[in-house]
Amino acid sequence: MTTLELTTAINMSRQDLVSFGVQKVNKPKINLLFAFFVIGSIFHGLGAILLVLWMLVLFIRSNFVVRNNLVISCSFVLLFCTLFFSFYPGLRYPLLYIEEIIKQLSWVALAYIGSTMNKNEVRYFYKLFLISIFLTLPLIFIVPVRFKSYFPHSNHLAYYTLIPLITYLFDSNSQRKWIVILMLFFIVVITLSSGGIAVFLATVFLYFIFDQKIKFKTFLQLFLLVSLMGSIVYFTGIFDAFYNKISIVDFQEISERADRGALGSESSLVWRMTYWTMLIREFMSQPISTILLGEGVKTMAAGNYLYDFMARDPHNDYVRLFIERGLIGSVFFLFFLIKMVLTVDNKFILLFILLTPMFSGNIVVSFPFTFSLIILLSVLNSDKRKLNDLYNE
Template sequence: MFFSLFASILISGEVVESFKVFIRYASYLVLPLFIYNLIRFIKVDVAFVFLALIPYILLPFGKFYLVEELTGLSRYSFVFSHPNHFAYYLVPIAAYFLFITKRDYVLTYSFAFSAVLFMLLLSKSSGGIFVILVLILYKYRTKLVRPSGLFLLATISPLLFIFGFADKFLDQIMFLNQINLSDLLSRDNLGGSGSLSWRLVYWLMILKSFFDSDILHIIFGNGLATMSYGSYAYSFMYTDPHNDFIRILVEQGIIGLILFVLLLVLIIRKFKILSMPLLILIFMPMFIGNIIVNPVFVLLTIVGFLDLYRKQYYEI
């Protein structure tokens, strides 16, 4: 963190903006510890069940839905500005019920997990649904070849069907079959009917601009906050990159990206048999979203795995 701060100040000269990002990242270390120590006395499990059920209170009210202009889909966003941000809230909670809760109250946790899955479907977040599907398949990977695997397939097959044949997902796949990404890139054209094609073109445009810069910026980056609204590094940018690896690469350079990935790997290795679920939960959303600048996702993920760490080393 200190390396990123000083490199950012030296490269960009933006002292205030660099310190803002530094403080945000520092709060990711402090705030979850504070929240965790508040709620662990009433059990983190209970708090997460409560969080899973809260969205149902506002479900009947239409003003909490967002209608997409291109697809016409109505998506539930709860109290968040966008349904994808709602998915960032739901995914860590679902992962918690899948891998961290003790099985003292199996029915309660199973009900809460099902409630979260239903909310994910209403948010129509392709990325969120895909991450949870991968986590489910990983958890029950050995049971899929047993008779009991039939029950699992019968349980998740409706989810697979909805995800695989939803109009939104099909539109994106069909659009990708009809376009030439290199042509769109050459014309800086971000048009398209799907978020998948938009992401691919946007990422390529950012990477092209980054690697066209001088070697100093490639190694050390353009500075913290240069991938944030109001101070984007490139003139064509109008929103965050929706890929945190690209964000870190552009902001902190090749060295910063290497250090960040090494840090994550060291943390993930501390969780023994649950290292792979944590790897999926962090790396997959980072690849398709703006996770490290989303405090809700970061807070819930760290609180959940703090609880796992305590159970793993002090109680189990």
């Protein structure tokens, strides 16, 4: 290759990268997507159906082109996993089984829709989210429960903020990103979710420790941010509430409570840990075939509670997956769920915001959380492949 040809090739590559970086926002598309997000947050089944229909429209318009996206592939595997490990003939409401299949199909739809989006559209989506939450702030004074806006639960709203948090932490060099991050933190605080606040602060801390270069500016930013956020947590009494939850945990007492079936009411954490213990013990007393293959999807859902002592769902995705899908199904499901995250950069902090809330946040069954997580992963995976293709040309 001559010098002139080499120079021309380099310039073409630069132009491709510049055009790749300038990503336009299709506002009507994202506005409609956000409308589906809100609808699905209120009516989960309807939101999932709308997403599946959207995917079919996109698929037909693309002349049935199958996109090369690992997140789509993983979501298909999770769908087949659900189909294979989910059948339980004794469900009181078999329609819930169909609902679970539609939900998993909507994950495929989200991955497919995400593969057609870009990062600027994701950021525009988060702007709509922030505006919508601040517009619903008057509900704090109207509804006598913890603030949740249009989300199913206040904890779901708190954990949801982790997804835009990750996006702004890693995908923006602007100083304005800290304003957005403080707005997200404000939302977490008003939900009064101690778990959500703890994971939010831990995520910011991990970002500074593992992603930022060690220099004075980094330490200064971390110090100022920790001081501000820590002061808010301390003076609002959230720190004391979180400490009290942790300090009264006694594993021996929890075991004894589980033996007696006495859940207690001193702490939501103690209550949940006792409940989890009872559920796991009951499940482990079943035949080996049930332990391996599970009791069936949705046997932990309201209306289909499998065990006599059950009063509510487990509030723990690991317990739910283990009992419903068994040892084989839950390991298989978690493997491909984790593999989906490992297809993108910054994978370890993304794994942290997924796997940690699964202990108590019902994240896997949270429509808004999985909605934005899968879209983000699909966008990042598609962008990564596009960049690799450019560099390899």
